[in-house]
Amino acid sequence: MHDNETPFFWMADTAWNGPLKSSELDWKDYLEVRASQGFTAVQWVATHWRGAPDGDANGEKPFSGGEKISINADYFQRLDKRVEMINAAGLVSVPVLFWAIDGEANPVHALPDDQAILLGRYMVARWGGSFGAWILAGDGDYTGDHAVRW
DSSP states (O other), rough: TTTSOOOOOOEEEOTTHHHHHOOOHHHHHHHHHHHHHHEEEEEEEEEOOOSSTTTTTSSSSHHHHHHHOOOOOOHHHHHHHHHHHHHHTTTTEEEEOOOOOOTTOOGGGOHHHHHHHHHHHHHHHHHHTBBBBOOEEESSOOTTHHHHHH
């Protein structure tokens, strides 16, 4: 629902790698086209994953390390601009914080819980003031013992 209590229709495009891999001009063009087509939201993956194992277009990754991570501010500064562009186009930014399929191509999945929480809180703090929504994780096993983590 919008602030004025009118209904909000969620019609999102899944531009999983869009913010990670696009040039600024290509991203602007993409957003203009989607807004003109009536889309209301853009869902995208905020961390490197099997679809972008080498990180963003500059080869940057959101963090380094494993047992104790170090956040890469340069990576997030580039994404900040993409989030601002989504909102400027009148669209809702919907980052998938973690891609949750088990495997080496999805390094966030292998993080210890405390480090995954640290990274997740960092992203929420960074983009929480934007016009957006969140997807915690995609394509994971959220049943049984696995449900506890998520």
